[in-house]
Structure formats: structure tokens, C-alpha cells
Amino acid sequence: MTLEMTSGVGGAAGESFVPVKIKPIRPREFKRSDIIVLGAAGLAAYCITWILFDQLTLLSGQLGFVLFCVGFFLGLYWVVNRQLFTRQVAVDRFVAALMTLGALAMFIPLLLLVVFVVARGWNLLSAHVFVATQKGVSELSPVGKAGVAHAIVGTLEQVGLAALIGVPAAVLTAIFINEIGGRFTRTIRVVVTAMSGTPAIVAGIFIYAIWIATFHQGYSGFAGALALAVLLLPTVTRGTEEVLKVVHQDLREASIALAAPEWRTVWSVVLPTARSGLVTSVLLGVAVSIGETAPLLMTVFGNKLMNSNPFNGPQAALPLMAYQQIKLPLQADIDLGYTAALVLFLLVFTLFIVARLLAGGRRRTPGFAALRSRIVNSSLGATEIEQDGFADTPIASYPPSTSTDERDQR
């Protein structure tokens, strides 16, 4: 596309403009030739590594092969781009390639994990699995007789009870730290932070020591729920605290100026404003606790039969069942363990979608986006995030008004 254009307007005094040919360019466009360069560099790196590994030396090992391949690729890619373009372009392409490889190095294991569980658990997955238990299942039973219904019920009850105990406690703690404060704010924050580093098994031992060994309550889903609540508490507390920080001070002042008591301000203004972020932090907590196996070993114990009463007797749980089945010798038992893991995946997935739909129904609050960006920021090591960074969000991020100031002119 070539345009002829003359322009006689503007310009410095006495300067005349010559008509120029205009060819639109996109300086950062990744053209077909660039893809060829990329592919060729990759292929060449593979070939060099192959020659090096299989022909010239006695090096072996897949990890070494991949690492050498990546190294050669980056080197070749840099050299080729340096030959074809300027230094800036070469650096840009090199760093982009490095970042993409880094992202893949993170993403591929995650993907493999999901693929692995789905592939192993897929065989036995059927509607039957969701209704049947392991009742009467022995080594001689036909494959596919057993199900995970008892573990689904157990997990839902344990995590539900844990959330019932842990979430209110966590939200109240966060409200205390952020809204009320006092002499113990610092101490409590330190304790909560320390708690979030508690190994899951310690939570299990703690509940075992108190609930089962001291009070002789026996194994039960409730004991498991207590252990999970211990694990859920710090995650939800810290998440909620971050979300509450994002609620702008102006809103609290407005509420106080309307003569609202402090509890009213928290209940009617702060919590509703942070609703979406609250749901996110509760979800994070549930996600932490739903996959825990270690604390359940000593509290729930596991059960092959359906026990829908969480307050009496050992119960099954999906992560616990997966762990226990996979250790068994028979292939059918191992497969059932993987099916339990897959069902756990599906359960978490469903819970998240439902919770997101419930929370995202009215998109008024910036809570989730703000929390996400804060988490990203803090994981990057930026510990000092100024609160004013979100100063405008509570007002500016609502759906833009259709009626603007034109209406004001009336």
C-alpha cells in the first residue's frame, strides 16, 4: 500500500514540504519471515544438540538434552537476529523468546499434571462412580464396581464445616486487624502470618492431640473439619485483610458522618463494597483446605463405606482416598485412586465456577482485580504497596455512566 500525499499546511517559517511516499509500517510486527527464523533456529538447535549428544559425546539424559537445546536455540536466535536486524531488535526478540520459554517452563508442568490425572482417572469415570461406594468391593470384584460417592460426601461435609468454622473467624480477625485495631493488631498479624506457614500435618497432629487423644472423641469428619479450619484461617484472614484495605477510607468517613456506629459501617458499607474480593479470599481458603491429605490422616482416618454423619465415626475424603488407594498393590485400586483425584479436580472446578457466578452477579466492586494485582505485586517482592494506588477504583471503575455531564447542564 503506497500513498501519495502532499501537505502544504503548517511547518516552521519558510520550510517547504516535499511530497513523500507513505508506506505504513508496524515496527514490532512479527512477520512470516520472522516465524521462519524462529523455526529454523529451533530446528538448528535441535540438530546441534542431537549431533553433540548422540554422535560426538557420550552425554545422555532427557533433561540435559532439553537444556542444551534451549541454550543453543537462544544463542542461534540471537546471532541470526543480530545479523538480520539492529541490536535493539535482536535484544527484543531474544528477551521475548526467553520470557516465553520461561512461561512455558511454568505452564507445561501444570498442564502435564492435569493431563496425567485426567488420563489415569478417565477409565473408571462414569455416572456410577458418583453414586457408588467401596462397599463390598474386594480383590475379586469386577473393575468398575467401586465408586467415590462416600468420599465426595465426606469432603463436602468436612470442607463445608471447616469453612463454617474458619471463615467467620477469619473475617472477624481481618475486621479486627483492619477496621478496629488496637494494641494487639501487630501481634495478631504476626500470629496469622506464622500460622500460614504451619505444615498441614502439624494441624492434623494438633487436632489429634487435643480432640482425639485428650478428649477421646474418636475419628470423625468434624475432627477433620477442625484441622482444615486451622489451615483455612490464615489464608482467608490475610486475603480478607488485603481486600478490606482496598475499600477506600472516604466510604468509611461518609458512613461515620451519617452517624453510623462502627459495626454498621463495617456491615453495611465496608463488607458489601469488598464483596467480590471477599468471595475470592474465601475461595482461596477453601482451595487450600480441600486438597489437604495430611491432616485428614490423623483426624478423619478414611472409610470404605458411606458415613454421612460428620460427627461420628471415620469418614472418607477425596484426597485421602486418592492417597490411600494409590498405595495399594492392585491396578484396579490404583485406578480408583486416580479417579478420586479427578473427581476432586472436577469438584473444585465446579465450586469455583459457582462461587464466581454468585459473586460476579453484580460487578460493582473492584475487589477481585485489586486483590489479584496486590497478590501479584507482593509476590514480585513489592512489599510496600501504597494504599492510594487504588484510591480511584471504588468510584472510577464502576460501569461508565451513560448519562454524563450533559444532564448536569439542565
Added chain:
Amino acid sequence: MTLTNDSAKSSRSSFAAAGGLDSIHGEAGEIVANGVHAWFGKRLVLENVNLVMEHQKVTALIGPSGCGKSTFLRIMNRMHETIPGAQLAGEVRLNGINIYDPSERAASARRHIGMVFQRPNPFPAMSIQENVLAGLRFNKIKTSKTSDIVEESLTKAGLWNEVKNRLSEPGGGLSGGQQQRLCIARGLAVKPSVLLMDEPCSALDPTSTRRIEQTIKEISHEVTVVIVTHNMQQAIRVSDYCAFFLAAENEPGRIVEAGSTTQIFEAPVDPRTDDYVNGRFG
């Protein structure tokens, strides 16, 4: 308007109400500051402020930044004490009742002395209607005529015609100027005696500013308005009385001069007032 304590005392006698703040019902009130001092930590920021803000009038507090105007405003509805380390001394009397009397609750003072802030701050999780009624809800004021109150408050704030068909939409969806008028409506819904405004137009465009100023003029017949402003023209346009605050370097803010707006702007007594209102500093 005078600065002496005599007038403060006489006003108390004419407005004396028995039974504390909770006995006040809806009428515009006279608010008197008597010997008000304010500290942040150990630093004195406001010294001996004596001012009468007459009922059904608009009083503007003017002065350069950092002279204590906003602090003074926040003292008048007990918002100053919500800041950690803040202290104060002196009396603020609403219709003769000292709002800092130990027998008065802070909430009662705030219930009768409303406030509009610099930045529009409607509650984002509430609809327009819920925002207007928030004060009633917070104070557990039961009424069967909620829709009447919504309409009345929004009409007074000059917003009714623009939002009457979308009362259940979120308050955050309005424009900045509309949000600020929603905040005024929210403040008026509880029928306060006094409405304090802390630079209510500084975050708004000129058109919205004009609209708010018009609203202030309209509501001043029913409620006493005290407005902090940096905009001298605005003070001239909206106020009946003016108080000029000034803080010399490393000194607390004081009232330099107070009087009718005409007098302050056309015949100021103090040369510093003259300099300020004519734009020679500040």
C-alpha cells in the same frame, strides 16, 4: 456576625433547647464555635476559634491550604476525633447545646450536623435509592414514607429529574457532579440542622460546580450550610457570611476576620484579608 463570646451567649439563650441533641427535630440550627482549639498529636493546628454560623445562612470558610479550615469543619460534627492522635478543646454549640458535652453521643451530633466531602463518595454497593436512605437505615429511623423521603431529598439536591427512572441502579454509575448531589441528598435525607461541606466542588467540572452552588442556595432556606472553599468566586456566589482563616508559618490557624461576605470582599478590615481576597497570596 460577631466574634465575641457575648453574641455566643445571647444566641444560646434564644435557642436554648432542653433535653440535649436528641430533642432537636429537623429545623435549621445555629451553630456556635467557642474557643475551639485543635491538635494533631502535640502540634496545635487551630487556636481559639470563635465563630457564629447563623441559621438558614451559608457561611464560607476561606483561607490558604493548611490553615485549619477543614479541621475546624470536622470538629463541628465530631469527625476530628476519629483521627488517631487528634485532640481538641473548646465548645461547639448547636442551638445552645454543646455537642462535646459528655452526655452527648458523637452519633447524635453527626445525625444533626451532616457532612459532604471533597470527593463524591456514594456507597458503591448500594443503589441510588439505598444511598439516599442510608442515613435513615444507619440511625434506625423507621418511616413508612421512604419513597417520599427519597423524592424530597433528591429534589432538594437537584437530582430527582435525572435519576427518577433509575433509582435502583448503583450510585457509582452517575457522573461526578451527580454523585456529589447524591451525597448531598444522602446528607439531607436525615433532616439535619446543619450541613457541612468540605470543598464540595473541588473535584468537579465548572458546569457541575454551578449546579451544586445552585443547590446550596436552594437548601440554605431549610438547613444551615457551612462550606469550606478555595474558590473565592464561589464564596462570593454562595455565601452570606465569610470567615477568613490564616496560619502563619509554624503557627496554628486562627480566624483573621469574619463578617458578611460583602464586607469581607469589598471592605476588609485586616490588610491580610485584603491581600488574600484580592489574590496577592495564598
